[in-house]
Amino acid sequence: MAKIYNSITELVGHTPLVEFKRLEEALGLKGRIIGKLEYFNPAGSHKDRIALEIIEAAEQRGEISPDKTTLVEFTSGNTGIALAAFAAAKGYKFRIGLQPGVSVERLKLLEAYNAEIIPVAPEDLAVVFEKGIAAFDQVIQKFLAQTPNGFATLQLSNPDNIAAHYKHTGPEIWEDTDGAVDIFVGGVGTGGSTHGVSKFLKEKKPSVETIITQPHPDSIANSAVEGASDGGFHGIHPVHDANGFNAMTPDNFSPDYSDRFEDITYAETLKAIHLAGKYEGVFLGASAGASLAVAIKEALKAENEGKVIVALLPDNGERYLSEDLQRVRHDLEDAVTTF
Ligand SMILES: Cc1ncc(COP(=O)(O)O)c(C=O)c1O
Known part of the structure; x- marks a missing residue:
């Protein structure tokens, strides 16, 4: 039977979950790392x-x-x-x-x-x-x-941003893991994705833990990528520190659906990008690399043995070729000892 779409708008969503098995083996991870590859969307991101x-x-x-x-x-x-x-x-x-x-x-x-x-x-x-x-x-x-x-369109405050993830991204993760998801990892730009996904997952299974990936303030201050006010993390920023939530917390973010905040350095991010490329043939963008780095740290913990850790990976590295995210960083591989 012919299968011809009428428009690229019909191709949004239903992105694949992929377990990073070679990476798990190479790093001796206890937990399972599952990436949701949002670059499969037609214009390339979540x-x-x-x-x-x-x-x-x-x-x-x-x-x-x-x-x-x-x-x-x-x-x-x-x-x-x-x-x-x-x-x-x-x-x-x-x-x-x-x-x-x-x-x-x-x-x-x-x-x-x-x-x-x-x-x-x-x-x-x-x-x-x-x-x-x-x-x-x-x-x-x-x-x-x-x-x-x-x-x-007001992505920072428009509730339809959250709705997109509550109606689609969350249910896709739930169905594609058969409800086995234990930990969800994502970063905050507008807050829409972590809010919508986490709300859906927690309604289904209250024990699901949501971890918010945050760029480490030192990495931003030292502006890892010249001229980038976000330190090169692209699309995510810190919203919470020891003093609580900051002025960068957007309306679409919800503290109610966030259990923990984990700071990740730019070096850890590049290393995670390098490892995903090297072991999985998956070339990640910077915010995806940061969330993968958090997922790896969780998967190394003995208490997370056998747990299903789903990381939302917003886009891929081809969008940032001019920043050389792909450079093989043997120096980093050695310098980053956190994983
Ligand atoms: C590459 C990238 N990663 C992460 C995010 C954060 O996603 P959200 O706006 O759903 O919080 C954005 C958007 O701001 C982005 O463009």
Whole structure:
């Protein structure tokens, strides 16, 4: 029977779970590491899920339509790429505000999907640097004012972001592990993925433990990747320390569904990326590498013998080729003694 899809929008989700068996063996891990490979989404990341959900939920509410609406967002990451791809596939115009320093791969992808790039005024950038993500929605309001029939997708606060993961990513993990998942690991950018997945899993099985991967503050302070305000972790940032939650905690994040916060250095992240490439033929992006590093540390613990540890791996390393995430770091392999 013929199997022809009508649009790439039909290809979002149902990403595979893969057990990293050779890595488990090489490192002598006690727990089982299962990666959810979100780069199998058509525009290459877990953000495809939220871009589609946000657009289609607004369509269903009658708020937007391709003949009238221009979609607007302010992001330098995967959400912009996903929105650009699905805006194109559905016939919407899309305007995106970008912070300077965005990688050449992302710029080229946005161009390929015909997105209109909005230069961000220096005074707006100053506010963003001062206030962090708290200022994002404020800047978006300025873009909206310049966009007739604009609709802001507002990934930091839009509940449809959480809904995408609660309705799909969480149930996929549950079904594909036959309910055997014990530990879920993910990082926080908007908070949508860890919130939605963890809420679903904990409703099914309250004992599921959710660990939030956080970039180590020292790695960010030393800016592991030149010019990257996030230290090169791409899309994730620390939300919690000994003093509690910080100003970088987005609206879509929920402390109710987070059990623990684990800091990971950039060196540990690169080492995890290297090991996944070397033993599994899987080339991870930086935030995925950070979550894999946390998963490895958990899997080394005797108390986690036989446990099923699922790490959400948001995207792959091809999106960051200009940053050389793939470089073989024998020096790091030796220097990182945590796993
Ligand atoms: C590569 C990458 N990893 C992780 C995240 C964090 O995901 P979330 O926004 O669901 O918290 C993002 C997005 O911000 C991302 O682009």
